[in-house]
Every structure is written in C-alpha cells, then in structure tokens.
Amino acid sequence: MTLLTLLTICALVCAIVPAAVFLRNLRLYTLPPDPAVLESVSILIPARNEQRSIESCLRAGLCSEGVDFEIIVLDDHSEDETAAIVREIARTDPRIVLASSPPMPAGWCGKQFACFVLAGLAKNPLLCFVDADVRLQRDGVARMIAALRASRASLISGFPREITVTPFEQLLLPLMHFLLLGFLPLDRMRDSLKPAFGAGCGQLFLANREAYRRAAGHAAIRASRHDGLMLPRAFRRAGFKTDLCDATGVASCRMYHSAGEVVTGLLKNATEGLGAPKNILPFSILLTLGQIAPVILLFYIGYHRVSTALLIAIFAATAASYLPRLIAAFRFRQPLLAALLHPLAILILLSIQWVALFQRLLNIPVSWKGRTYSIY
Numbered sequence: 001m002t003l004l005t006l007l008t009i010c011a012l013v014c015a016i017v018p019a020a021v022f023l024r025n026l027r028l029y030t031l032p033p034d035p036a037v038l039e040s041v042s043i044l045i046p047a048r049n050e051q052r053s054i055e056s057c058l059r060a061g062l063c064s065e066g067v068d069f070e071i072i073v074l075d076d077h078s079e080d081e082t083a084a085i086v087r088e089i090a091r092t093d094p095r096i097v098l099a100s101s102p103p104m105p106a107g108w109c110g111k112q113f114a115c116f117v118l119a120g121l122a123k124n125p126l127l128c129f130v131d132a133d134v135r136l137q138r139d140g141v142a143r144m145i146a147a148l149r150a151s152r153a154s155l156i157s158g159f160p161r162e163i164t165v166t167p168f169e170q171l172l173l174p175l176m177h178f179l180l181l182g183f184l185p186l187d188r189m190r191d192s193l194k195p196a197f198g199a200g201c202g203q204l205f206l207a208n209r210e211a212y213r214r215a216a217g218h219a220a221i222r223a224s225r226h227d228g229l230m231l232p233r234a235f236r237r238a239g240f241k242t243d244l245c246d247a248t249g250v251a252s253c254r255m256y257h258s259a260g261e262v263v264t265g266l267l268k269n270a271t272e273g274l275g276a277p278k279n280i281l282p283f284s285i286l287l288t289l290g291q292i293a294p295v296i297l298l299f300y301i302g303y304h305r306v307s308t309a310l311l312i313a314i315f316a317a318t319a320a321s322y323l324p325r326l327i328a329a330f331r332f333r334q335p336l337l338a339a340l341l342h343p344l345a346i347l348i349l350l351s352i353q354w355v356a357l358f359q360r361l362l363n364i365p366v367s368w369k370g371r372t373y374s375i376y
Contacts, residue, residue, distance in 0.1 A: 004306070007289075008297060008313045014290030015320035018182035022324040026331070028186040031246045032147035032158075039145050040068040041206075042122035043130055046114035047086070048076035048369045050132035053254075055085050060135040062093060066142030069095065072121050076101045076114045079370060097121070108222045110371050111202075115227070116218040119209070127212055129205040133253050134160055140250040144206045147245040151190075154211035154240035155232060157200030158247030161333055168259035170338035171345040172266065176201070177328045179274070180244075190243065198232030198242055203253050205231060211240045225373060226269035248332050263352060268366045268373065270356030274349075280357055284350050291346040294318040 043061050047054055054073070061071050075083040075098060083098065090096035099121055104113045115129055126148075128141055148156045159177060164170040180199060189197040205227075207217075215238035221230040232242040256262045274283055294317035301314055322342060329339040338345070358364075365372045 004297075004300075005310060007293065008310055008317065010289050011293040011297060012313050012317040012320070014286050015294055015317045018178075018286075018290060019320040019323050021185055022178070022182040022327070025181040025184070025186045026327070028190075029181060029244060029246050031249055032143035033150055035066040035139065035142035035146045036149075038066065038068060039126060039142075040124040041126040041128050041141055041145065042124040043069055043071045043128045043136075043141065044115065044118035044122060045071065045073045045130050045132055046076055046111055046118060047073050047078065047082050047132045048110060048114070049078050049080050050082045051078075051080040051085060053133045054082055055089065056135060057130070057132050058086065058089050058096060060137075061130070062095065063138050064136060064141050065138045067145065068124075069141065070097065070123060071095055072097045072099060072118055074099050074101050074114045074118050074121075076110055109225050109373065110369065112218040112222050112224060112227060116222075119212060119217055122209065125209050127205075127207045127209050129207070130251075131203045131253065133255060134203050134251050135253070136251045137249065140247075141206075143250055144204070144245070144247070147243070148206050148208070151243040151245075152241065153243040154208045154215075155200070155205060155235045155242040156207075156245060157205050157228070157232065157242075158245040158250065159201045159332075160203055160251035160253040161248045163252055163254040164335060164338075165254070166258060166262075167338075168262040168348075169254075169256055170335040171341060172262055172349055173255060174325070174328060174332070174334040174338065175345055175349055177332055177334075178324050181328075182324055186244065190241075193236050193239060193241065195233035195236045198229065198234075198236045200228050200232045200242065200244065201247070202226070202228035202231075203255070204247055204251055207235075208240075211235065211238075214238055215240055224269075224272060225368070226272035229273055246332075264366065264368065266349070266352050267356045267359070268368050270353050271360050275353035275356045277357065280353055284353070287346050287350060290317075291321045292343045294321045295343045 073086045086098045090098050162173045164173050215235045220234035224230040235242050256265055297314045298318050325339040325342040329336045
C-alpha cells in the first residue's frame with residue numbers, strides 16, 4: 001500500500017465518521033416545541049461592560065410571551081454606562097431588577113460568580129441564564145421551558161442563531177455546530193449521565209432551580225471559563241440529566257465584533273475543551289485528516305494521475321468533509337461563502353487551540369472584559 005493510498009483511506013474514514021454522526025444528530029437536534037402551560041421563570045443576565053448590547057437584550061427579554069417572568073441584571077463592576085442604561089429602563093418597568101455584584105472572591109471566574117449571585121437573587125423555580133449579547137424571540141423562553149419539560153432534563157441549552165459579520169466571525173463561529181453535532185452522539189448523551197457527554201452553549205441555559213442548587217450550580221465550576229461544557233457536566237456529576245435543542249429560532253446572538261475579539265474569545269477557554277492537553281492531539285489528527293487533507297488530495301490529483309478507485313475515494317472524502325458545513329449553512333442560517341472555506345476555518349481553529357496550549361504551558365495569562373485569567 002502506497003503512502004498516498006493510506007492517506008486517502010485515513011482521510012476518507014476521518015471525514016465520513018463525523019459526517020455520519022452529524023446527519024444522525026440532525027434528526028435529534030430539534031427545535032423546541034410550542035409552549036403548553038404558563039410557567040414562572042427568572043431571566044438572569046450577567047453584565048460587565050455591556051453598554052453596546054444590554055439595551056437591546058433587555059428590550060427583547062421584556063417582549064417575552066407565554067411566561068410569567070422577572071429579569072434580573074447583575075452589574076459586574078462595569079466601567080461603562082451598563083448600569084445607567086439598565087437603571088433607566090428599569091425605572092419604567094418593574095419587571096427589571098438591577099443588582100450590583102459583591103466583590104468577587106479569589107478563585108472565581110467573573111461570569112461564573114455573576115451567574116451564581118444571580119441564581120441567589122431569583123424568585124422563580126426556573127432559571128434562564130442569558131448573555132447580554134443574546135436577543136430572545138418573543139416565545140423563546142416559553143419554548144425553552146417546553147423543551148425542558150419534554151426532555152425531562154434539569155438543564156437544557158442550545159446554540160442561538162449566531163450573527164456573524166466580519167470574516168473571522170463567519171469562518172470560525174459556525175464551527176460550533178459542526179463540532180457539537182459531528183462529534184457528540186446525541187442519542188448516547190440522552191441515554192447516559194456520564195459527564196463526558198455533557199455539552200451546551202454558555203449563551204443560553206435554562207435550569208430547574210432545585211437541581212441547580214443541589215448540583216452547586218456555577219459554584220461547581222467557579223474557576224472555569226467554559227460554562228458551555230462545564231455546567232452540564234456539573235449537573236451530570238450530581239445525577240441530573242441535561243439536554244440540547246436547536247435554539248436557532250429561540251434567540252440570536254452576535255458574540256464578537258472583530259477578528260481580535262474572536263481570537264481572544266476562543267483562546268480564553270480553549271484548554272477546557274478542544275485544546276485540552278488530552279484532547280488536542282487526537283482532535284488535531286482527526287480534523288486535519290478528515291477536514292483539511294481531502295482538499296489537499298483534491299489539488300494533488302489535479303496534477304498527478306491516480307487510479308480510478310483512489311480518485312473516487314478522494315472525491316468522496318472531500319464531499320464528506322464539506323457536507324456537514326454546507327448543511328449547517330442552510331439549517332442554521334450561516335454564511336455559505338464561509339462554509340466553502342471550511343478547511344481554512346479548521347486550520348485556523350486548530351492553530352488557536354495550539355496557541356492556547358502553549359500559553360498555558362508558558363503560564364501566559366489571557367485578558368477578557370478587563371480581567372486577567374491564567375490559562376489552566
């Protein structure tokens with residue numbers, strides 16, 4: 001067997017497996033059902049230096065239908081006009097409560113402490129944690145509650161529709177759906193309480209308050225910067241089921257506004273996920289072989305003669321590597337042009353993961369929202 005043949009076989013396998021998992025998961029990653037009953041929920045928004053987005057976040061939340069709700073915003077020592085904006089809106093709508101964060105204890109990540117404080121202020125039996133850059137649809141919270149009840153889970157999450165404008169946003173942020181649905185079998189997740197199957201999106205979580213308390217909530221992940229992974233795993237360690245749903249029609253979010261924000265945002269939590277020391281090498285091999293190598297092989301056969309079987313295998317590997325990203329572009333309303341640059345996106349993503357790992361090894365801290373954290 002030649003090296004080219006071996007590489008082609010490896011590329012084909014590494015492309016087909018996540019594509020098959022992705023296609024299977026699409027049937028399981030469903031939209032939340034229509035709400036059935038009126039329930040009470042606390043919408044909890046941690047806000048640090050969010051003057052750019054907090055008003056539209058609140059305006060969207062206030063339009064929530066099908067739920068009895070309160071909105072609590074925790075001003076986390078903002079250095080801009082965040083608190084003033086919230087205070088002005090709250091002046092005319094008593095459903096909004098503005099609270100100020102106490103001093104953050106040592107050993108905590110800012111967002112985890114803010115969410116923990118918010119949970120303690122909530123009055124209702126359901127807790128909906130929403131990032132300040134998320135825009136809820138009118139029926140968004142009610143449908144998330146319906147999904148929680150239908151799944152019989154204690155915590156549910158989903159990726160909102162990700163609004164992307166700059167090239168780096170469009171290239172990299174849609175990869176969240178590819179990685180989630182291509183490498184996490186949702187049927188096994190739902191049949192198991194293993195923490196390793198826990199996953200979510202930190203932009204939007206809905207939790208049963210009693211289960212949150214018994215799982216220690218954000219206190220269980222106090223030092224983490226990756227609540228999207230770590231909060232579901234904390235619930236699972238405490239014996240509570242978690243689930244995922246397609247939140248594309250529930251909310252929208254623009255996470256970052258520049259290439260610098262994208263890179264810094266991905267760096268800050270990389271070593272808790274894909275860039276973790278135990279994950280980075282196998283995922284680098286899998287993603288390089290399955291998502292980058294097929295295109296390289298495609299260019300190779302443009303200049304070299306190969307057997308018909310090898311030609312078919314290379315075309316099949318390329319098609320399998322692109323299939324999930326192209327489907328996601330239509331299903332989750334992502335940019336099609338960026339999907340065509342999928343191999344480049346994977347290359348950049350892996351580079352960021354390796355940079356994060358070396359930053360950790362060299363003890364180089366990362367800054368986020370005016371705070372500095374060591375990468376661990």
